Amino acid sequence: MPIPRNPTHAYALRRLTDAAVKHLPSPPAGSRIVYDTVAKGFGVRVTAAGARAFILTYRRKDGQQRRYTIGSFSDWRTAAAREEAQRLKRAVDGGADPLGELEQSRTAPTVSDLAERFIADYVPRKRESTQRDYKRQIKANILPAIGKLKVDAVTFDEIDRLHRTITKRAPTQANRTLAVASKMFTLAKKWKVLGAPDSSPPMRTGDNPCKRVERNGENKRKVYATLEELTRIAAALDGLEDQGAADAIRLMLLTGARRGETLKAKWSDINLKKEVWTKPASTTKQKGDHILPLSAAAVTLLHGMHKAAPAKAVYLFPPPRGKTEHRLDLDDAWAIVRKTADVPYLRLHDLRHTYASVLASAGLSLPVIGALLGHSTPATTARYAHLFDDPLRAATERASAIIGGQK
Numbered sequence: 001m002p003i004p005r006n007p008t009h010a011y012a013l014r015r016l017t018d019a020a021v022k023h024l025p026s027p028p029a030g031s032r033i034v035y036d037t038v039a040k041g042f043g044v045r046v047t048a049a050g051a052r053a054f055i056l057t058y059r060r061k062d063g064q065q066r067r068y069t070i071g072s073f074s075d076w077r078t079a080a081a082r083e084e085a086q087r088l089k090r091a092v093d094g095g096a097d098p099l100g101e102l103e104q105s106r107t108a109p110t111v112s113d114l115a116e117r118f119i120a121d122y123v124p125r126k127r128e129s130t131q132r133d134y135k136r137q138i139k140a141n142i143l144p145a146i147g148k149l150k151v152d153a154v155t156f157d158e159i160d161r162l163h164r165t166i167t168k169r170a171p172t173q174a175n176r177t178l179a180v181a182s183k184m185f186t187l188a189k190k191w192k193v194l195g196a197p198d199s200s201p202p203m204r205t206g207d208n209p210c211k212r213v214e215r216n217g218e219n220k221r222k223v224y225a226t227l228e229e230l231t232r233i234a235a236a237l238d239g240l241e242d243q244g245a246a247d248a249i250r251l252m253l254l255t256g257a258r259r260g261e262t263l264k265a266k267w268s269d270i271n272l273k274k275e276v277w278t279k280p281a282s283t284t285k286q287k288g289d290h291i292l293p294l295s296a297a298a299v300t301l302l303h304g305m306h307k308a309a310p311a312k313a314v315y316l317f318p319p320p321r322g323k324t325e326h327r328l329d330l331d332d333a334w335a336i337v338r339k340t341a342d343v344p345y346l347r348l349h350d351l352r353h354t355y356a357s358v359l360a361s362a363g364l365s366l367p368v369i370g371a372l373l374g375h376s377t378p379a380t381t382a383r384y385a386h387l388f389d390d391p392l393r394a395a396t397e398r399a400s401a402i403i404g405g406q407k
Helices: 018-022 078-093 098-107 111-125 128-146 156-167 171-190 227-238 243-255 259-263 296-308 331-341 350-361 366-373 378-403
Strands: 010-014 031-036 042-047 052-059 065-072 276-279 290-293
Touching: 018 078, 042 078, 052 078, 065 078, 065 098, 078 098, 111 128, 111 171, 128 156, 128 171, 128 259, 156 171, 227 243, 227 331, 243 259, 243 296, 243 331, 243 350, 350 366
Parallel strands: 010 031
Antiparallel strands: 031 042, 042 052, 052 065, 276 290
16 A cells, blocks of 8 residues: 655655664654665654664555565664665565565465365365364364464475374374365365465465375274174174164164165165165265165065154154254264174274175175175275185185096
8 A cells, every 4th residue: 555644754864773773863753764875765764652663665566655664673683674675675676565465464364264165165065974074183183283374384394294293193093184184275276275376475386285295004994793793793783772773783784884874864765665775876975876775684674664663754763862854873872782792893884894795705796796885986896805815715626626526
């Protein structure tokens, strides 16, 4: 903005030195500027209260006059302030606007601002469990560490330090936090919050600061319930007080369905005559309808549930206390089952892996397993390839016996 005309301002010229600046008299009111005779536009502003600050008065290329405060006399020596003024003046001659850059820096969005937009505009597109995880990572890890930093000022070092700090207590969690932060900064560039090409002042290159941060190695969990454990789990489910939760877990065991797909299932999705469950795209991870044939055991379970359900029931698993349309979680019930069945290491999602392992043990192919699990790509199903070791070994032993003339 242009410098306003202020009748209380007085201007003078003299060669500025530390001694000269120190002994400049204060004006009776307002402020007074004394300009240097050595460096054009460089001066010192003295207020009625006696405060002294070095300034640079310059004109932008459009002719607008600006005044930039370099710093107070208590923090700067005169010679250093003069050198800084000359450096700034050279930048102005090249088209820079120091005051404009400072103003923009003060109003530039912070990581906290970016997180707010990320949660409002991007996170709602994800599954509910993913939304909860993203919000948890942002609140617990990202904002406390870098929330106050300007988006464009965040460097590789800050992100690497954040990742290493979390790694000390939770290596896998550190990778998850890094993934969320990386997505935030990728969108920041798309939204022109990071490295905007038309911004003034020139910003950092706009590179995602999460790039090249070395992730921690992860060992994929391959936990499957054994037949003995499944027997104990079944007994624990029979004894569970909350049979609504027990039925949900039973259906997951019999179909390999995900927790979210199961809890959001509607009776309109189930065709007991044709013995199929049509999972709508809104509930599946692959965002597409998934038609699942139901086994006899699953149909028997669903028949019993349907007979006991209210006439106008919409969801298979209504909440125990009716506060929401359908049950939201099974954590408490599963905690009881794990303890009763003595499977403390088994996650609820491991029931899906168990279902896949049973299919593989039965000799079903990977494409069939993938179709039953609702995988969108063969690569997702490939994680179960190792489960074919025993069936393949048995098959090759059988072939060798036949070829060798053995019975």
